Amino acid sequence: MPAVEPALKFVVVGLAPAALALPAARVLHVVAERDFEGQALDLRALGAAQADAGGHVLLVGRAGDPVALHVCGGIALLTARASEVLPLPDVVSRPAWLSHVIAPRGLPSVFVLDLARLAASRSAGCPWAAHAVHPEI
Amino acid sequence: MDAHVLPIQLDTSWFLIEAHHVREVLGAEPWLPIPRARGELPGVIVWRGRAVPLVDVARVLGVSNAGAEGRARTLIVHHDRGVAALPVDAAREVRAVAREDLRPVHGAPVPYATRELDEDGAVSLLIDVNALLSDLDRASGADDDAGR
Numbered sequence: 612m613p614a615v616e617p618a619l620k621f622v623v624v625g626l627a628p629a630a631l632a633l634p635a636a637r638v639l640h641v642v643a644e645r646d647f648e649g650q651a652l653d654l655r656a657l658g659a660a661q662a663d664a665g666g667h668v669l670l671v672g673r674a675g676d677p678v679a680l681h682v683c684g685g686i687a688l689l690t691a692r693a694s695e696v697l698p699l700p701d702v703v704s705r706p707a708w709l710s711h712v713i714a715p716r717g718l719p720s721v722f723v724l725d726l727a728r729l730a731a732s733r734s735a736g737c738p739w740a741a742h743a744v745h746p747e748i
Numbered sequence: 749m750d751a752h753v754l755p756i757q758l759d760t761s762w763f764l765i766e767a768h769h770v771r772e773v774l775g776a777e778p779w780l781p782i783p784r785a786r787g788e789l790p791g792v793i794v795w796r797g798r799a800v801p802l803v804d805v806a807r808v809l810g811v812s813n814a815g816a817e818g819r820a821r822t823l824i825v826h827h828d829r830g831v832a833a834l835p836v837d838a839a840r841e842v843r844a845v846a847r848e849d850l851r852p853v854h855g856a857p858v859p860y861a862t863r864e865l866d867e868d869g870a871v872s873l874l875i876d877v878n879a880l881l882s883d884l885d886r887a888s889g890a891d892d893d894a895g896r
Contacts, residue, residue, distance in 0.1 A: 628780055657783050697799040700830055702888045703792055707782050714794045719780035722792075738784060 617693045621713065622669070623721055624657075625684030631657045632689060632713055632721045633669065639677055640670040641686060648746050651679035652729075652739040668744060672730045680724075681744055691715065696723070708737055750844040753865075755872065756823065757838040758806040763858075764865060764874045765825070767842040772824040777833065779816070788884060790816055793833045795824055805834045808880060809858050827881040850874055 620635035631654070644666035651668050667686060670677040691713050698704075698711055699722075710725035729737060752767040772795075779791040779802045791802040806812040806819075819835035850863040853873065860880040861873035 629783070631783070694797070697794065697797070699792065699799050700801055702789065702830070702885045703782060703799070703801050706888050707785065709782070712780060712792055712794070712799045714799070717794045717797075718778055719792050719794050719799070722780065722783070 618690050619693055619696055621689045621691065621721075621723065623687045623689045624654075624667075624669075624682045627720050629657065630684070630721045631682070632723045633671060633680075633726060634723070635688065637671050637726050638669055639672070639674055642668045642670065644668055644681065644744055646746055647679070647744050649679060649744060650741045651681035651744050652734055652737065653681050653742045654724075654739050655681055655683035657682070671726055678726075678729055678734060679744075681742070689713070689721070706738075749847055751847050751850055752842050753845055753874065754823075754842050755840040756821075756834075756836040758809065758811045758836055761811055762872050763809070763861075764845075764872050765823075765877050766874070769825045769827060769877045770823055770842075771826050771831070773839050774822040774824065776818075776820055776835075777822045779833075787813070787815075789888070793822065795831070795833065798831070800824065800831050800833045802833045802835065803881065803884060805836070805875075805880070808884070809860065809875065811858075825877055825881070827878045829882055829885045832881050 621632040622635050622638045623630050623632045647668040666683045669680045672678045695715050696711050696713055708725045709722045711723040712719045713721045753764040754767045754770055755762050755764055777793045779793045781791045787807050788804055789801055790804055792799050793802055804816045816835045819837050821836045821839050823834040825832055850865055853861045853864050858873055860876045862876045863874035865872045
């Protein structure tokens with residue numbers, strides 16, 4: 612019986628080629644921006660291929676100490692085989708705060724945000740500024 | 749003793765790179781643009797199951813700022829710190845050139861040009877791929893084992 616390759620699940624924001632993926636297991640909550648109040652890293656410039664798409668705040672990382680990411684674009688769940696999730700070389704990953712690229716059939720399609728680095732650094736030095744998100748009244 | 753060089757074309761200019769750096773010459777490869785990337789390192793391709801940075805060598809050499817799109821060939825090159833993909837317009841067969849014919853470049857007409865080959869007035873510059881790619885790695889703040 613052939614070995615079954617592990618499948619990895621991602622939350623994907625936006626449309627290719629501007630989409631951005633996050634490991635689904637690390638996404639604790641997805642909140643509509645109108646329902647969120649607090650500080651969030653502003654990632655709306657990434658994944659914003661859909662001009663008319665609404666915004667969301669993703670709470671990622673540890674349950675007791677999540678990082679809030681303000682994103683723009685449709686949200687979808689993506690399953691990829693482990694062999695399709697390729698680590699990025701440092702020359703790419705370090706400045707961009709990206710960890711992997713998802714490449715089905717060898718076609719690079721979506722970058723994966725480096726959540727481990729975000730969590731470890733508490734987002735200090737990351738390229739996205741934190742800003743306040745207020746609920747709609 | 750001969751040097752083995754690969755002639756490559758960027759726009760209307762021809763350059764030489766040492767053939768031992770070249771792993772493969774591919775056609776135009778699909779690449780994914782990196783968000784907020786600088787122009788020299790605009791994207792990533794996939795080669796043999798690994799993610800490889802795309803280096804806009806024409807921009808680095810000051811030949812063109814037109815971008816990496818539309819170039820018909822992609823060179824996969826190996827250097828001290830890893831592997832990179834270089835989009836070029838054309839590549840010819842590897843040539844053997846007498847080392848004494850590769851003379852030191854006078855001045856700095858093009859960054860990373862270390863030697864030149866003058867053939868009846870047609871001058872081709874030899875590009876130091878290792879120095880070029882290592883500088884890009886360092887500029888990105890990559891670790892010493894970057895891209896391996």
